[in-house]
Amino acid sequence: MGTARYITRRLIFAVCLIWGVSVILFAMINAIGNPIEILLAERPGITDEIIESVTKYYGLDGSVTDRYFTWLWAIVRLDFGTSIIYNLPVSEMLVIYGMETLKIQIPGIVIALFVSVMISVLAATRQYSKVDFGVIAGAMVGHSLPGFLLGIILILIFSYWLGILPSYGAYSTRNPVMGSEVIDGLWHMVLPVSMLVFFNTATLTLLLRSSLVDVLRQDFITAARASGLPERRVVFGHALRNAFIPVLTYLGILFGLMLGTAPVTETVFTWPGLGALYIMAIQQLDYPLIMGATMIITVMLVTATLLTDIAYVVIDPRIRLG
Amino acid sequence: MTAPLLEVEDLDVHFPVFRGPLRRRAGTVRAVDGVSLRVMPGETLALVGESGCGKSTLGRAVLRLQEPSGGQVRFEGQDLLHLGKRDLKAARRRMRMVFQDPHASLNPRLRAAEIIGEAFTIHGCTRAERDAGVAELLTLVGLGPDFAQRFPHEFSGGQRQRLGIARALALHPSFVVCDEPVSALDVSVQAQIVNLLMELQERLGLSYLFISHDLHLVEFIADRVAVMYLGRIVETAPAAALFAGPLHPYTRALLAASPSIDPDRRAADAVIEGELPSPLNPPSGCAFHPRCPHATDQCRAEMPPLAALATGHDVRCWHAADWMAAAPARAEALG
Numbered sequence: 203m204g205t206a207r208y209i210t211r212r213l214i215f216a217v218c219l220i221w222g223v224s225v226i227l228f229a230m231i232n233a234i235g236n237p238i239e240i241l242l243a244e245r246p247g248i249t250d251e252i253i254e255s256v257t258k259y260y261g262l263d264g265s266v267t268d269r270y271f272t273w274l275w276a277i278v279r280l281d282f283g284t285s286i287i288y289n290l291p292v293s294e295m296l297v298i299y300g301m302e303t304l305k306i307q308i309p310g311i312v313i314a315l316f317v318s319v320m321i322s323v324l325a326a327t328r329q330y331s332k333v334d335f336g337v338i339a340g341a342m343v344g345h346s347l348p349g350f351l352l353g354i355i356l357i358l359i360f361s362y363w364l365g366i367l368p369s370y371g372a373y374s375t376r377n378p379v380m381g382s383e384v385i386d387g388l389w390h391m392v393l394p395v396s397m398l399v400f401f402n403t404a405t406l407t408l409l410l411r412s413s414l415v416d417v418l419r420q421d422f423i424t425a426a427r428a429s430g431l432p433e434r435r436v437v438f439g440h441a442l443r444n445a446f447i448p449v450l451t452y453l454g455i456l457f458g459l460m461l462g463t464a465p466v467t468e469t470v471f472t473w474p475g476l477g478a479l480y481i482m483a484i485q486q487l488d489y490p491l492i493m494g495a496t497m498i499i500t501v502m503l504v505t506a507t508l509l510t511d512i513a514y515v516v517i518d519p520r521i522r523l524g
Numbered sequence: 525m526t527a528p529l530l531e532v533e534d535l536d537v538h539f540p541v542f543r544g545p546l547r548r549r550a551g552t553v554r555a556v557d558g559v560s561l562r563v564m565p566g567e568t569l570a571l572v573g574e575s576g577c578g579k580s581t582l583g584r585a586v587l588r589l590q591e592p593s594g595g596q597v598r599f600e601g602q603d604l605l606h607l608g609k610r611d612l613k614a615a616r617r618r619m620r621m622v623f624q625d626p627h628a629s630l631n632p633r634l635r636a637a638e639i640i641g642e643a644f645t646i647h648g649c650t651r652a653e654r655d656a657g658v659a660e661l662l663t664l665v666g667l668g669p670d671f672a673q674r675f676p677h678e679f680s681g682g683q684r685q686r687l688g689i690a691r692a693l694a695l696h697p698s699f700v701v702c703d704e705p706v707s708a709l710d711v712s713v714q715a716q717i718v719n720l721l722m723e724l725q726e727r728l729g730l731s732y733l734f735i736s737h738d739l740h741l742v743e744f745i746a747d748r749v750a751v752m753y754l755g756r757i758v759e760t761a762p763a764a765a766l767f768a769g770p771l772h773p774y775t776r777a778l779l780a781a782s783p784s785i786d787p788d789r790r791a792a793d794a795v796i797e798g799e800l801p802s803p804l805n806p807p808s809g810c811a812f813h814p815r816c817p818h819a820t821d822q823c824r825a826e827m828p829p830l831a832a833l834a835t836g837h838d839v840r841c842w843h844a845a846d847w848m849a850a851a852p853a854r855a856e857a858l859g
Binding site: 420421422424425426427428429430431432440443444517518519520 | 584609612625629633643646675677688
């Protein structure tokens with residue numbers, strides 16, 4: 203099967219998956235109950251006429267299938283409606299808050315990738331040495347630590363005791379650091395990004411180190427040495443390229459899960475991102491926002507998986523398409 | 525007499541073993557212990573023995589792919605163990621290796637041309653030299669230049685081993701260590717690869733250190749044979765002499781154990797019993813005595829030296845002279 207056909211098939215599958223999620227999401231939201239009752243609950247002076255007009259206003263008077271297809275057609279056009287609580291277009295909010303999430307998540311993954319490559323090479327080329335055991339132990343601890351705990355410890359040390367880094371938010375409301383908004387933004391990113399780098403590095407190192415140890419044992423590595431290739435190029439050229447394949451899967455998952463872990467990070471650091479927004483929307487039963495955010499998270503996860511599948515084919519010539 | 529291409533003197537490869545939670549040093553595995561051997565230009569020296577006897581470790585140590593713990597290796601007159609990085613790299617042009625498993629020894633992410641061409645790049649050849657060399661080598665091993673852009677998984681097992689051989693022959697080496705080069709292949713393909721190796725040896729004047737446990741194959745390809753047991757050489761002789769009159773009880777048992785379609789070839793010696801002893805805790809005296817049907821008190825107490833019994837025929841056995849005396853009768857019996 204050709205690469206083009208493989209990608210087309212994956213794409214069709216991805217679209218079907220997203221559609222399936224939309225059906226389940228719509229069914230679940232319907233099962234929660236009549237949103238109008240919840241919206242107007244415990245308010246004085248509600249008459250049947252008012253309920254009827256509000257129902258009509260939100261387009262909730264049709265049958266379930268009618269309403270589903272109206273909603274589906276709207277989200278295909280990227281129209282997620284208006285937030286009940288904030289009274290702003292949901293699509294606009296998702297973009298603004300999504301950018302804040304990416305601002306800490308992307309550096310959190312990219313920096314962790316570089317750090318874990320360096321640490322893994324250091325450990326794997328000295329298998330069973332003190333350095334190696336130290337790296338494994340450190341990565342295990344980092345991998346097992348509850349996410350919020352490290353965030354709180356970081357805030358305690360750097361904000362509370364040392365008072366050098368801000369403990370919450372993405373920007374200072376007044377007096378930006380060093381009088382520059384760019385530096386102020388970066389300064390606020392330090393703690394949340396550090397926390398993400400720490401966790402991502404721990405997991406990536408566990409994976410990459412064992413994968414590297416495995417590859418370094420193989421004969422083609424000995425063959426490269428036997429040809430006279432300098433050790434540094436043996437490790438970074440031959441070994442790392444092969445050891446990276448399982449890490450790639452995890453990177454795909456990591457990009458997808460970015461939004462799954464975001465609520466924790468963003469709650470600890472009061473970061474105005476998609477994760478915090480999602481939690482708030484659920485707490486306040488902001489239907490359009492919950493539905494919009496869920497669909498966006500779904501699309502991102504499916505896209506990340508799709509890109510991983512495609513990257514696999516590009517990176518590993520052995521993979522049979524089928 | 526020409527000078528030997530490779531001279532190994534008293535080579536040791538010892539591995540420390542650590543045990544327990546504090547990783548205390550629990551002992552030493554003497555994978556290769558005081559091995560001496562020579563390979564002459566254009567010659568094939570076969571190294572045989574059971575798995576775990578240290579023959580692969582010896583092959584790697586000779587190429588300094590495994591640092592020896594002691595001894596000397598002289599290759600083309602150079603003291604290999606004391607070469608600096610740059611000189612060692614230069615020496616690697618002349619001595620190469622063919623591996624056992626052609627699935628594991630080829631980088632799955634590189635194309636055939638990159639696998640073969642790497643040596644050219646490492647040793648500072650131009651692109652044109654490399655491309656010409658790759659095409660020439662692919663033809664030399666019977667694949668042809670059309671295969672240059674394929675990945676290893678697109679080759680069959682035999683073709684992959686041809687690729688491995690082409691890689692080993694880049695830049696015209698004089699010496700190749702073949703570590704069980706056909707034992708991972710189908711029997712029908714084994715003969716093709718062995719013939720290719722012999723043909724290449726003749727055309728290019730190569731010397732081989734041929735590691736194998738297949739005695740029939742060794743009889744066919746080797747000029748001389750060295751038999752290893754538990755890190756030591758127990759018998760070394762010209763191939764014809766060794767197969768006609770093996771002297772060490774271990775060699776005789778190995779020959780007896782190797783399946784043959786010729787009923788007359790089945791010697792009277794009992795097939796060896798028991799397991800290969802742990803190299804961490806080798807037996808006293810002659811390492812073979814626990815499994816030897818002829819062991820005496822002397823064998824249990826003292827290690828026999830590797831003694832010359834005939835021209836080029838060395839045996840490490842206290843009773844070798846007795847076997848020698850009995851040999852004519854054996855030879856007659858074999859007809």
